Each structure stands twice: as C-alpha cells, then as structure tokens.
Amino acid sequence: MHDDNYYMKRAYEQAFKSYNEGGCPIGAVIIDENGDILAEGHNHLVQEGSPIIHGEMDAMRKAGRMKSRRHVTMYTTLSPCMMCAGTIVQFKIGRVVVGDTVNSAGNVDFLEERGIKVTVLDDSDCVELVKRFRDEKPKLWLEDWGGE
Amino acid sequence: MHDDNYYMKRAYEQAFKSYNEGGCPIGAVIIDENGDILAEGHNHLVQEGSPIIHGEMDAMRKAGRMKSRRHVTMYTTLSPCMMCAGTIVQFKIGRVVVGDTVNSAGNVDFLEERGIKVTVLDDSDCVELVKRFRDEKPKLWLEDWGGE
Numbered sequence: 001m002h003d004d005n006y007y008m009k010r011a012y013e014q015a016f017k018s019y020n021e022g023g024c025p026i027g028a029v030i031i032d033e034n035g036d037i038l039a040e041g042h043n044h045l046v047q048e049g050s051p052i053i054h055g056e057m058d059a060m061r062k063a064g065r066m067k068s069r070r071h072v073t074m075y076t077t078l079s080p081c082m083m084c085a086g087t088i089v090q091f092k093i094g095r096v097v098v099g100d101t102v103n104s105a106g107n108v109d110f111l112e113e114r115g116i117k118v119t120v121l122d123d124s125d126c127v128e129l130v131k132r133f134r135d136e137k138p139k140l141w142l143e144d145w146g147g148e
Numbered sequence: 149m150h151d152d153n154y155y156m157k158r159a160y161e162q163a164f165k166s167y168n169e170g171g172c173p174i175g176a177v178i179i180d181e182n183g184d185i186l187a188e189g190h191n192h193l194v195q196e197g198s199p200i201i202h203g204e205m206d207a208m209r210k211a212g213r214m215k216s217r218r219h220v221t222m223y224t225t226l227s228p229c230m231m232c233a234g235t236i237v238q239f240k241i242g243r244v245v246v247g248d249t250v251n252s253a254g255n256v257d258f259l260e261e262r263g264i265k266v267t268v269l270d271d272s273d274c275v276e277l278v279k280r281f282r283d284e285k286p287k288l289w290l291e292d293w294g295g296e
Contacts (some may be wrong), residue, residue: 045213048209048212049212050209050212051208051209051212051214051239052200052205052208052209052214052235053209057200060199060200061196061198061199061200061201064197064198064199065193065197065199065291066199066295067291067295067296068295068296069295070296081234081238082234082235082237082238083231083234083235083237083238083239084234084235085234086229086231086232086234086235087200087230087231087234090229090230090231090293090294091199091231091294091295092294092295092296115273122200123206124208143213143215145238146171146238146239146240147214147215147216147217147239147240148215148216148218148240
C-alpha cells in the first residue's frame with residue numbers, strides 16, 4: 001500500500017500522457033482496499049471524440065463491472081465535474097482524492113454531503129498542468145467542461 | 149418535427165433491442181431543434197462490460213463533440229440516474245423527456261432546479277419493459293443502478 005501522493009503521481013502521469021497526445025490533461029486511478037491498482041485512465045475527448053470520457057470515466061470503464069465500489073478509492077488530478085461527481089455518487093465509490101481544486105472548485109461539497117470521503121491534495125504538478133492547458137487551449141477547455 | 153411520443157418510441161426501440169441482447173433495457177435519443185435525430189443509443193453494461201454506458205451516455209458519445217447542447221432534447225426511457233443527471237447538467241442539455249418515473253423516481257427535481265426543462269411521459273411501454281426486466285434479472289438491475 002502506497003500513500004496518496006504515489007497514486008496521484010500515477011494519475012498525473014496519465015494526465016501528462018493525454019497532454020502529449022494533444023488531449024485534455026486529466027487523469028484518474030482507481031485502487032482497491034489493498035492499494036492494488038484496478039484501473040488507470042485519462043480524458044479522451046480529443047482521442048475518441050467522446051465528450052463523456054473524462055479521466056474518471058475512463059478509469060471507471062476500465063475497472064469494469066463490480067458488485068460494490070464502497071471499498072475503492074478514486075484518484076483524480078482535477079476536481080470532478082458534475083458528470084463525474086454524479087457517477088461517483090451513483091456507483092457509491094468509498095473515497096475520492098482530488099489533485100486540483102484551483103482550476104475547478106468542482107463538487108467536493110456535493111460529494112461530501114452524499115457520504116463520500118474526500119481528500120484534497122492541491123498537488124502543484126496537477127494544478128500547473130491544467131493551468132498551462134487552459135492558457136494554451138481555452139476553447140478545448142471550455143468544450144471539455146460542457147460547452148457554452 | 150415529430151411529437152414527443154414519436155421520439156420516445158424510438159428510444160423504446162433502442163431499449164427493447166438491448167433487452168433482446170440480454171442487456172439492460174434502457175434507451176435514449178438526442179434530437180436537435182429541427183427534430184433531426186443526432187444519436188440513438190442504449191445501455192451497454194452487459195454488451196461492453198462497461199458500467200458507465202447507460203442509455204443516455206451511449207447517445208451522448210454517439211452525438212459526439214458539440215460546442216453547445218442548449219438546443220438539443222434528450223429522450224430517455226427511464227428517469228436518469230445520478231450519473232446521467234449530472235451529465236445532462238454538466239453539458240447543459242436544453243430539455244429532457246422522461247419515459248418512466250415509476251421504476252425510478254430519478255432526478256427530475258435535480259434537473260429542474262438547475263434550469264433543465266423536463267417533461268415526464270410515463271409511457272406504459274417504457275414502464276412495463278423495465279418492470280419485466282427487474283422481475284427477471286433483479287441482480288443485474290441492482291448492478292446497473294450502481295451496485296450494493
């Protein structure tokens with residue numbers, strides 16, 4: 001079992017991979033109660049032309065079918081949008097660790113009010129990468145975040 | 149431009165297709181302001197082994213990238229779960245027509261409080277199909293709805 005910073009670094013590597021592919025730099029990792037990684041993923045808006053595959057959603061589909069997700073922790077480099085926050089609540093994910101609430105305050109309150117444990121790291125690598133992306137590709141950022 | 153019942157019937161046909169494939173019988177259709185169909189889809193939990201591809205999400209990915217979705221209407225045979233309701237809010241879908249609030253009261257209030265126009269049809273075909281599915285495959289219904 002590693003610490004939160006280790007798994008967030010893994011999520012960041014997914015985000016950076018997507019950045020290098022010309023995509024949106026947001027990544028996510030899902031682990032089980034033993035710290036074993038069940039899935040790693042990143043945003044695929046550009047790569048698949050799919051608006052619904054945010055980093056969290058890519059990790060969710062890769063983790064696949066499960067009877068329960070109360071024992072899992074999701075690491076996400078950026079605070080979840082309303083789609084991803086709704087997904088976390090619907091699938092009863094036990095805990096969420098957020099890498100960046102600077103570029104998006106996200107839905108930390110929404111999650112906590114519904115019984116999800118949330119830890120905010122505000123990791124400087126995560127924050128800086130999305131800041132750079134927003135400066136470089138503001139239209140893509142807007143589109144990824146739901147459009148006009 | 150057809151009426152709401154026409155598009156809901158199309159969404160139902162998607163749901164019934166999924167039922168016949170052994171999957172979860174929930175379908176969705178997205179149209180633009182002229183009534184042209186942008187996408188039709190259905191739940192793919194069984195077909196793709198992916199928990200995140202509910203009917204609404206399948207239609208969203210098939211409609212693909214868009215700058216704005218304020219002009220579109222989504223038809224869904226079953227009232228949206230928290231994931232799909234969050235998606236509708238995040239992507240600012242103008243209007244949602246719901247085929248069934250009997251099997252799931254869903255998130256009609258959640259959507260309306262966030263400015264989404266919602267019409268509830270409670271179409272008997274939609275209601276009966278999910279009722280049958282719940283009776284036949286209660287474990288799959290539970291899994292699709294987020295698990296334990």
